[in-house]
Amino acid sequence: xxxxxxxxxxxxxxxxxxxxxxxxxxxxxxxxxxxxxxxxxxxxxxxxxxxxxxxxxxxxxxxxxxxxxxxxxxxxxxxxxxxxxxxxxxxxxxxxxxxxxxxxxxxxxxxxxxxxxxxxxxxxxxxxxxxxxxxxxxxxxxxxxxxxxxxxxxxxxxxxxxxxxxxxxxxxxxxxxxxxxxxxxxxxxxxxxxxxxxxxxxxxxxxxxxxxxxxxxxxxxxxxxxxxxxxxxxxxxxxxxxxxxxxxxxxxxxx
Amino acid sequence: xxxxxxxxxxxxxxxxxxxxxxxxxxxxxxxxxxxxxxxxxxxxxxxxxxxxxxxxxxxxxxxxxxxxxxxxxxxxxxxxxxxxxxxxxxxxxxxxxxxxxxxxxxxxxxxxxxxxxxxxxxxxxxxxxxxxxxxxxxxxxxxxxxxxxxxxxxxxxxxxxxxxxxxxxxxxxxxxxxxxxxxxxxxxxxxxxxxxxxxxxxxxxxxxxxxxxxxxxxxxxxxxxxxxxxxxxxxxxxxxxxxxxxxxxxxxxxxxxxxxxxxxxxxxxxxxxxxxxxxxxxxxxxx
Numbered sequence: 001x002x003x004x005x006x007x008x009x010x011x012x013x014x015x016x017x018x019x020x021x022x023x024x025x026x027x028x029x030x031x032x033x034x035x036x037x038x039x040x041x042x043x044x045x046x047x048x049x050x051x052x053x054x055x056x057x058x059x060x061x062x063x064x065x066x067x068x069x070x071x072x073x074x075x076x077x078x079x080x081x082x083x084x085x086x087x088x089x090x091x092x093x094x095x096x097x098x099x100x101x102x103x104x105x106x107x108x109x110x111x112x113x114x115x116x117x118x119x120x121x122x123x124x125x126x127x128x129x130x131x132x133x134x135x136x137x138x139x140x141x142x143x144x145x146x147x148x149x150x151x152x153x154x155x156x157x158x159x160x161x162x163x164x165x166x167x168x169x170x171x172x173x174x175x176x177x178x179x180x181x182x183x184x185x186x187x188x189x190x191x192x193x194x195x196x197x198x199x200x201x202x203x204x205x206x207x208x209x210x211x212x213x214x215x216x217x218x219x220x221x222x223x224x225x226x227x228x229x230x231x232x233x234x235x236x237x238x239x240x241x242x243x244x245x246x247x248x249x250x251x252x253x254x255x
Numbered sequence: 256x257x258x259x260x261x262x263x264x265x266x267x268x269x270x271x272x273x274x275x276x277x278x279x280x281x282x283x284x285x286x287x288x289x290x291x292x293x294x295x296x297x298x299x300x301x302x303x304x305x306x307x308x309x310x311x312x313x314x315x316x317x318x319x320x321x322x323x324x325x326x327x328x329x330x331x332x333x334x335x336x337x338x339x340x341x342x343x344x345x346x347x348x349x350x351x352x353x354x355x356x357x358x359x360x361x362x363x364x365x366x367x368x369x370x371x372x373x374x375x376x377x378x379x380x381x382x383x384x385x386x387x388x389x390x391x392x393x394x395x396x397x398x399x400x401x402x403x404x405x406x407x408x409x410x411x412x413x414x415x416x417x418x419x420x421x422x423x424x425x426x427x428x429x430x431x432x433x434x435x436x437x438x439x440x441x442x443x444x445x446x447x448x449x450x451x452x453x454x455x456x457x458x459x460x461x462x463x464x465x466x467x468x469x470x471x472x473x474x475x476x477x478x479x480x481x482x483x484x485x486x487x488x489x490x491x492x493x494x495x496x497x498x499x500x501x502x503x504x505x506x507x508x509x510x511x512x513x514x515x516x517x518x519x520x521x522x523x524x525x526x527x528x529x530x531x532x533x534x535x536x537x538x539x540x541x542x
Binding site for chain 1: 299300302356357359360361362363387409418423427429432433436439440443444446448449450451452453454462465466467468469
């Protein structure tokens with residue numbers, strides 16, 4: 001019986017990879033054909049050794065399957081995340097939460113939408129009435145885990161209404177944009193997890209920042225997305241920050 | 256052993272439960288779009304709204320009309336001081352809005368939960384997901400279903416491949432939160448695939464029944480959060496037990512549910528307990 005389920009699991013993993021490649025290929029091949037001069041940053045291309053540096057060039061920032069763990073388990077939150085930047089500024093973002101069939105979109109200056117309905121962040125200013133989204137991440141190093149839990153405990157003690165996490169950064173950011181949670185923060189995500197969600201949040205009226213309170217740095221592996229500055233700054237005070245290897249860090253040692 | 260007559264009767268009860276759960280769920284769906292009048296119960300994070308009270312009244316009045324000799328245990332009636340004691344009498348165990356905090360925030364995980372017990376044995380459960388209309392049902396001995404399609408728990412035994420769900424509970428003092436986060440840390444570091452919190456214990460338990468996650472544990476939930484989901488998980492092939500590893504104690508405010516014994520036993524061994532006052536403790540007795 002165990003072998004039967006192991007086979008099913010292996011099949012699911014292969015399927016996830018195939019789905020990921022299909023979307024990556026669909027996006028990249030389709031887009032490369034339509035926009036041959038554009039650049040691409042994506043989870044799969046970075047894994048294949050391509051550089052992850054954001055230039056002024058029109059650039060697609062893609063995660064074909066955000067929430068791979070969820071996908072493998074059949075846990076109903078999996079998203080395709082497609083962000084687009086020009087001159088290092090996000091122009092539009094698309095997040096498709098496939099199992100829920102929710103299409104989140106935002107174009108700079110034109111608002112944010114879910115299945116055609118306009119999105120607005122929550123108007124909550126009291127941290128004690130807030131729900132905060134975050135994730136425990138995939139890093140199991142004891143020092144990292146300690147900091148993640150220390151931040152979570154401090155935030156829970158503020159107090160707040162509760163902590164939530166659906167298991168995908170892109171969807172968590174869309175929940176901020178929808179007003180369902182007041183903020184989302186995480187350390188350890190990648191630029192392709194948050195690029196699309198970032199512009200969806202700001203177009204819904206929200207704010208972005210780094211976990212140290214400075215401006216969001218897309219390649220820093222750190223994000224705070226919130227309904228307003230008051231909530232964002234209140235959370236930032238409690239986050240036990242650490243600095244993962246940047247997405248745009250050189251993979252070769254330089255002298 | 257149920258006679259064929261009582262079997263027919265419980266089936267009729269279940270049909271009524273399904274109808275009223277769907278109707279109540281649509282009332283909740285509509286209410287979520289409007290301003291909510293919110294108060295607190297045991298702690299500042301234990302929320303209740305007018306909708307909770309109205310929906311529970313809708314469910315109980317419908318059921319009482321059809322089954323006047325039955326007993327009712329509901330979240331809001333219990334808050335109003337009614338005793339929460341399970342007798343041999345046919346008893347309905349109701350959470351009108353599970354995930355009230357989510358409801359207040361329009362976070363899309365809110366459910367109506369209706370459980371039913373006879374001679375203190377859970378007979379059937381009905382859970383309606385108010386945001387997407389998903390209906391989970393199970394009757395003892397007849398399988399578990401999601402929108403009419405048979406569901407089954409995950410048969411994963413290997414903890415390193417587990418996705419685990421839990422909830423925080425109403426207590427938020429630092430000592431409780433230390434134990435709460437310590438429990439998650441231990442399970443995360445086992446290692447496991449991950450831990451998720453969605454804000455509705457009944458819907459989280461349904462995700463165990465469908466096999467979307469391997470295990471659930473919680474301190475602080477109530478009998479009305481467990482009653483329906485316990486039947487659904489068991490009929491989907493899973494197990495539902497006490498956090499000590501013993502049999503489920505519906506009034507104990509704690510539960511472990513999993514697809515396999517191996518998974519459940521592993522979780523039981525890792526947990527440090529958090530105590531909450533039992534659902535059936537006398538409200539007149541001062542602690």
